[in-house]
Structures are given as C-alpha cells and as structure tokens.
Amino acid sequence: MGATVITITSGKGGVGKTTATANLSAALAMKGKKVVAIDADIGLRNLDVVMGLENRIVYDLVNVVEGSCRLRQALIKDKRIENLYMIPAAQSRDKSAIRPQDMIDVCDQLRPEFDFILIDSPAGIEQGFRNAIAPADRICIITTPEVSAVRDADRVVGLIEAEGKGPASLILNRLRPRMIQRGDMLDTADVLDVLAIDLLGIVPEDDAIIVSTNRGIPVVMENTSRAAQAFCNIAARLLGEDVPLMELEEPSPSWLSKITKLVSRH
Amino acid sequence: MEHSAVETMSKAQVSIKGTSDGLVIHLGAGEWNNLLVALAEKLDRTPSFFRGGRVALNVGPRQLTATELETVGTLLSKFQVSLWAVLSDSVETQRAAAEMGLETSLALSRAEHLLGEKLDGRERVIADGEPAILVRRIVRSGQSVCHTGHVIIIGDVNPGAEIVAGGDIVVWGRLRGNVHAGSSGNERAVVCALVLAPMLLRIAGYVARSPGREDSEAYEQSVVPEVAFVHNGQIVAEPWRAMDGLYTDWRADLLRRAANTLSTWF
Numbered sequence: 001m002g003a004t005v006i007t008i009t010s011g012k013g014g015v016g017k018t019t020a021t022a023n024l025s026a027a028l029a030m031k032g033k034k035v036v037a038i039d040a041d042i043g044l045r046n047l048d049v050v051m052g053l054e055n056r057i058v059y060d061l062v063n064v065v066e067g068s069c070r071l072r073q074a075l076i077k078d079k080r081i082e083n084l085y086m087i088p089a090a091q092s093r094d095k096s097a098i099r100p101q102d103m104i105d106v107c108d109q110l111r112p113e114f115d116f117i118l119i120d121s122p123a124g125i126e127q128g129f130r131n132a133i134a135p136a137d138r139i140c141i142i143t144t145p146e147v148s149a150v151r152d153a154d155r156v157v158g159l160i161e162a163e164g165k166g167p168a169s170l171i172l173n174r175l176r177p178r179m180i181q182r183g184d185m186l187d188t189a190d191v192l193d194v195l196a197i198d199l200l201g202i203v204p205e206d207d208a209i210i211v212s213t214n215r216g217i218p219v220v221m222e223n224t225s226r227a228a229q230a231f232c233n234i235a236a237r238l239l240g241e242d243v244p245l246m247e248l249e250e251p252s253p254s255w256l257s258k259i260t261k262l263v264s265r266h
Numbered sequence: 267m268e269h270s271a272v273e274t275m276s277k278a279q280v281s282i283k284g285t286s287d288g289l290v291i292h293l294g295a296g297e298w299n300n301l302l303v304a305l306a307e308k309l310d311r312t313p314s315f316f317r318g319g320r321v322a323l324n325v326g327p328r329q330l331t332a333t334e335l336e337t338v339g340t341l342l343s344k345f346q347v348s349l350w351a352v353l354s355d356s357v358e359t360q361r362a363a364a365e366m367g368l369e370t371s372l373a374l375s376r377a378e379h380l381l382g383e384k385l386d387g388r389e390r391v392i393a394d395g396e397p398a399i400l401v402r403r404i405v406r407s408g409q410s411v412c413h414t415g416h417v418i419i420i421g422d423v424n425p426g427a428e429i430v431a432g433g434d435i436v437v438w439g440r441l442r443g444n445v446h447a448g449s450s451g452n453e454r455a456v457v458c459a460l461v462l463a464p465m466l467l468r469i470a471g472y473v474a475r476s477p478g479r480e481d482s483e484a485y486e487q488s489v490v491p492e493v494a495f496v497h498n499g500q501i502v503a504e505p506w507r508a509m510d511g512l513y514t515d516w517r518a519d520l521l522r523r524a525a526n527t528l529s530t531w532f
Contacts, residue, residue: 151407154424158406194424196404 002111011152013123052216100134
C-alpha cells in the first residue's frame with residue numbers, strides 16, 4: 001500500500017502551512033514513522049529554512065521533475081531525527097515549472113518507501129495549489145481565527161470538494177484564549193460553524209514558534225511549548241489515536257476558580 | 267499562405283460539437299469580434315445544417331455582458347439558429363445569461379463536466395409548476411448557483427457565495443452570502459431562509475445590504491426564519507408566518523382581502 005499523502009493548504013498566506021508541515025513531519029518521524037516533507041511552494045521556498053535544512057540543498061523538486069537528477073539525490077535526510085526526509089522546492093523558478101501529474105508521479109515513486117508524505121502547499125488557489133493537492137490522499141486545511149482566513153479556507157474547502165478530494169480536515173492555528181475569553185477573537189465554534197468540516201486540532205499562539213522558525217528547529221523537537229504539544233497531538237490523531245483536544249484556558253483563572261471551589265465546599 | 271494561417275486559427279478558437287444535449291459552440295481565446303467573424307464564417311459554410319436548430323454557447327472563463335451575449339444571439343438568429351444556453355466559468359457571464367432568460371447549464375451531469383467544477387447534489391425539480399433547482403450541500407465562498415427558475419438550497423450559503431435565480435430563493439439553512447432573486451426583473455420573487463443574514467440581497471432591481479457584522483452577530487442569536495420581499499418600492503424582511511398567497515402576490519392578496527372586507531360591509 002505504501003505512504004499516505006497529506007497536503008497542508010489554506011488559501012490565505014501566512015497562517016502556518018509551512019510551520020505545520022515541518023512540525024507534523026517531525027512529530028510523525030519521532031513516533032517512528034518514515035516521513036518525507038515536500039515543499040510545493042516553488043519560487044518561494046521556506047520549508048527548508050523552517051526545518052533547518054537550508055544548507056544541505058543540492059537538488060530540488062524541479063530538478064527531479066525535469067530529470068536533471070534522480071529522486072534519491074534530491075532527498076535530504078534530517079540528521080536529528082531518524083526517518084525524517086525532505087524535498088526542497090526550487091527557488092529560481094515558478095509554479096508553472098511543474099504540473100499536477102508530476103506531483104502524482106513523484107509521490108508514486110516515494111510511496112513504497114515511506115509511511116507519510118506531507119506536502120506544503122503554496123498560498124492561493126492557482127496552479128501551485130492544484131499541484132499540491134493532486135497527489136493527496138487527505139487534505140488538512142489550516143486557518144487562523146480571523147474572518148479573512150476563514151473566508152479563504154471556505155473557498156479552498158469548496159474547491160477540494162469539487163475535485164472529489166474531500167472531506168478535508170481542519171487545523172485551527174494561533175488561537176489566543178485570553179482574546180477569546182474577552183470576546184475579541186473568533187472561537188473554535190465560530191470557525192467550525194462556517195466551515196462545517198472535521199477538526200483535527202487546535203494550536204495556540206506561541207512565541208516559541210517564532211524562535212524555532214528562526215533557528216530552524218521545529219518546536220516538536222524540543223517538546224516543551226504548548227504549540228509543540230498541540231502538533232504532537234495532531235500527529236497522534238493522524239495516526240488514528242484518540243487524543244482529546246488540549247485545554248486552552250490560561251492557568252491563572254483556573255487556579256483562582258480551584259481555590260474558590262475549595263472554599264465554597266467548606 | 268497567410269490566409270490559411272488565419273483559417274486554422276479561427277478553427278482552433280471556434281469549434282462546434284454535437285453532444286447528447288445538442289450542439290455546443292465553444293468560443294476559445296482571442297479577440298471577441300474576431301471570434302464572432304470566425305463563427306459567422308463557420309455557420310455560413312453549411313447554413314442548411316444549422317437552420318432551425320438551437321445551440322448552447324460555451325465561452326469558458328470569458329466575461330461577457332448581456333449586450334455582448336445579445337450580439338451573439340442576433341448573429342445566430344441571422345442563420346435561423348436560436349441560442350438557449352450559455353456555459354461559462356465566469357459568474358458575470360452566468361448572471362448576464364440568466365438575466366437574458368438563457369439557461370446556464372445543459373443537462374446537469376454534462377454541465378458539470380464542461381465547467382470543470384463539479385456541482386454535486388444538484389437536482390432539477392419542479393416547484394409550483396415552474397422549473398427549479400435543488401442544491402443539497404453547503405454553497406461555499408467563491409461558489410455560485412445560477413438558474414432561470416427557482417433555487418432551493420438545503421444547507422448553508424456561506425459568506426462569499428452567490429445565488430442568482432430568475433424566481434424565488436429558498437435556503438433551508440443560514441443565508442450569509444449574496445443572493446439575487448427575480449434576476450430577470452420579477453419583483454414578486456421572494457427570498458426565504460432559516461437565518462436570513464445575507465451580505466447583499468437583491469430582488470429584481472432592488473438592493474438591500476446587511477446591517478453590518480456587529481449587528482448581524484447579535485441578530486443571529488435570536489433568529490427566526492424570515493422572508494424578504496419587495497413592498498412599497500423597497501425590500502423588507504419579515505419573520506415567517508404561515509400566510510396564504512405568499513407565493514402568488516402580496517399586494518394582490520392584500521387588495522383581494524381588502525375587497526372581501528369591503529364587500530362584506532356593503
């Protein structure tokens with residue numbers, strides 16, 4: 001049977017596709033699965049930077065498609081985690097350098113050797129997006145709790161349904177519990193209300209992400225932050241494990257409420 | 267030599283195909299007026315073949331106004347060919363066609379095939395003796411449903427989605443997109459929804475805008491099904507009440523009641 005191909009896409013840019021791809025790939029590899037992450041964002045490659053593999057690139061996806069190197073030569077092995085590989089995008093080309101069929105062919109070559117192939121889709125709904133979803137067995141839509149991001153996600157869900165690739169599942173990224181408590185941010189229910197698709201996980205806003213992105217070390221590799229925990233949970237759910245959603249409440253109010261509960265009991 | 271080059275080009279841009287739904291004229295890329303000339307040449311070659319027939323026009327992504335469509339109609343009528351449907355990916359073109367009373371889809375399976383975007387869950391029905399279309403899914407941002415008859419949606423109409431109907435629009439769900447009922451000028455058309463919160467609601471030539479995001483959110487808390495119709499030269503929305511004569515004519519109905527009341531007095 002071979003690998004499951006998962007495409008991570010969003011419509012809108014800057015909502016966390018690359019971060020999610022890097023972290024979910026690493027988390028799945030840490031769980032003992034053999035994983036390859038493919039950067040389909042040709043011309044604006046980022047996944048290599050976020051994964052800290054930038055200085056290892058010799059060949060890229062376009063080289064493979066054009067036949068100027070063998071697939072194996074473009075595969076970069078992550079030395080920190082056993083079983084984690086990536087294929088970078090070309091930086092000097094654009095989306096028209098490959099066609100959806102090329103992505104299907106590349107994935108078909110990789111399938112026998114891997115458990116998971118994660119594809120980092122570019123923003124937008126044009127050819128780059130079409131390339132990224134063509135080989136997908138399942139699609140994760142990532143969005144932030146903002147009206148504009150949700151609108152774009154809805155558009156993408158519609159396109160995926162029209163392609164017969166649905167149903168997509170949802171990762172809700174950069175949630176800020178305090179703002180939700182104040183009523184200043186869309187909450188999970190608001191987003192699901194519009195999109196009406198399965199929720200795969202919620203990732204809270206976390207400064208650790210910015211630090212990890214700049215250092216090229218996915219947060220899940222140092223499993224201390226809340227975002228890391230959230231990505232590990234999502235990876236577990238992708239493996240079919242039943243993991244409850246993380247409690248997003250800030251610790252301080254629950255502290256108080258615990259005390260008041262104790263007091264009121266006596 | 268040069269002449270034949272032009273000939274081949276026009277052949278590529280204008281093609282006429284026989285399908286199970288009759289003849290379909292495909293107008294491809296190129297300057298609009300040149301296409302019309304090429305089409306006229308094509309029809310002129312075997313006028314007897316086309317005479318008295320009806321054709322559908324497929325213009326792909328091209329944006330056309332009602333006037334431009336009318337030009338094609340006139341051109342075709344010179345060859346005694348009638349235009350009955352216009353197929354296009356462009357919402358503007360679809361709307362222009364719907365306004366002219368033309369169909370915007372062939373038999374549905376075929377239209378899906380031609381338009382590329384599959385519209386699953388669409389069924390043709392007859393509502394109150396008139397043609398209607400039944401859509402059994404969420405209509406998402408960027409998707410549109412256009413029909414010369416009534417449109418019935420079982421599911422939500424999300425923000426950014428568009429429904430255009432020659433007749434009434436019924437949404438068994440939350441209506442938060444844009445709708446245009448009675449698009450060919452029928453002021454008696456109505457829009458009903460379980461949650462009537464459209465961004466833009468049009469009936470015939472009248473326009474009503476949503477009261478704004480803040481208000482509409484508060485509004486959605488205490489919703490009842492509503493119906494919107496044209497009354498005294500503007501669009502009004504009222505909570506749904508079982509009221510006979512809704513689908514016939516509000517004003518005629520009121521007049522009839524008034525007349526009945528008067529007749530009981532004298």
